[in-house]
Amino acid sequence: MMIALLMVFVFITLTDISLILGGIILPFTVYFLVKLKHESNYHFWLTFVSFLIPAVFLLSATVWLWYLLLYLLAVVLHRTLTQNMSQELTLFYVTAALALGTLGGLNIMQWTGAIRPLSDVYMNFRDWYMGQLDMYGEFAVSQMDTGLISQTLDQIFISLPAYITLISFALALYTVLMLRLILKPSLVKLWEYRSFKDWKFPRFILYLFLISFIVSFFTTEGTTFFSTMNNIIIVLEWVLYIHGLSFAYFFFREKRLHAALSVLLLIPLVILKPLTLLIGIFEMIFRLRTIIELKRK
Structure with missing residues (x-):
């Protein structure tokens, strides 16, 4: 004790x-x-x-x-x-x-x-940061870049729960x-x-992702519901991303590649998140892992 x-x-x-x-x-x-x-x-x-x-x-x-x-x-x-x-x-x-x-x-x-409301803390930070950009803007960014930075900061704050x-x-x-x-x-x-190659998520994750993605097109930007859907999509994207990495490692090991080589081949997939995300989605749709396991038997 x-x-x-x-x-x-x-x-x-x-x-x-x-x-x-x-x-x-x-x-x-x-x-x-x-x-x-x-x-x-x-x-x-x-x-x-x-x-x-x-x-x-x-x-x-x-x-x-x-x-x-x-x-x-x-x-x-x-x-x-x-x-x-x-x-x-x-x-x-x-x-x-x-x-x-x-x-x-x-x-x-x-x-x-x-504690102070996080929205107030964020607004103070954003005002200070944008003020710094305005002060040194001629050396750093254009007016268009400033607007883009402001939108990016807003998006990060909205996605804070994710x-x-x-x-x-x-x-x-x-x-x-x-x-x-x-x-x-x-x-x-x-x-x-379980080895990382055996990690797999249930298929309902894909359904939830697709439903959230479709619903997001019918929501109004800036509303609470839009922020909620955006946070859900970000989290589900990362779940599908991990699922894609797991399947890729499973595929490499099924091809009897050495573990060290398999890990090296995963590095580009770790960097190229959109590609790995698509791999995870396609695996869930077509059950590629199950097909490979059945062929093995």
Whole structure:
């Protein structure tokens, strides 16, 4: 318990210095919390309560949110381990917990006045940035480029929930992989592991993507519904992109290419996202993986 308390203190301290440092040390802190919860559920929640009240009065709002996400992540990971879930399903639950926890926490903090509305923060940043462009515009960009930059910044802000989800997935993947390395020597049974070539997503992802894509043509730009559909499309695009990468790696391995060569061949597909996205869509439509597996038999 004392080691877990120490790691939580280190996590809070480093996160207060930089959110990036908090993200780096996150898997190691989660490891001790998961281990503590495995040994004693009472002591796990005791550590949570021990830091909760001081955290409210002494920490900034963002660090306090990180603290809550830390324990939420530990609970979810412990649950996936005790339920013998697969690694892919664990990544889904951890990503959902991080994304929904972050979005929910930000909305609550804005509603309670703990932080300024993100729209106000964005507008101040955009006004400052566009002012800098106007000041040094003759050396940097034309009037047309300035308008394009302004629209791009607006689009990024509108798509913020989608990007938070993608960052949550990257953080979930990093945490799960690090925990796999740390927990390997322990007695805790790890998640069922599948090679990346065996990763595949259900077909309803494609249906949801196509429906969202079609509906987006009938929405008015600038409305809340348009923003929601745009965020859904961005997230689904990345799911199909990963599905395409997985199928490409599966195809290379089926052709008996060496693993190192297969990874090298994936590099252009990682860079050429539109092409990989199309591969993922075509695989889902024509079930190419299933056809190849049936021919193998």
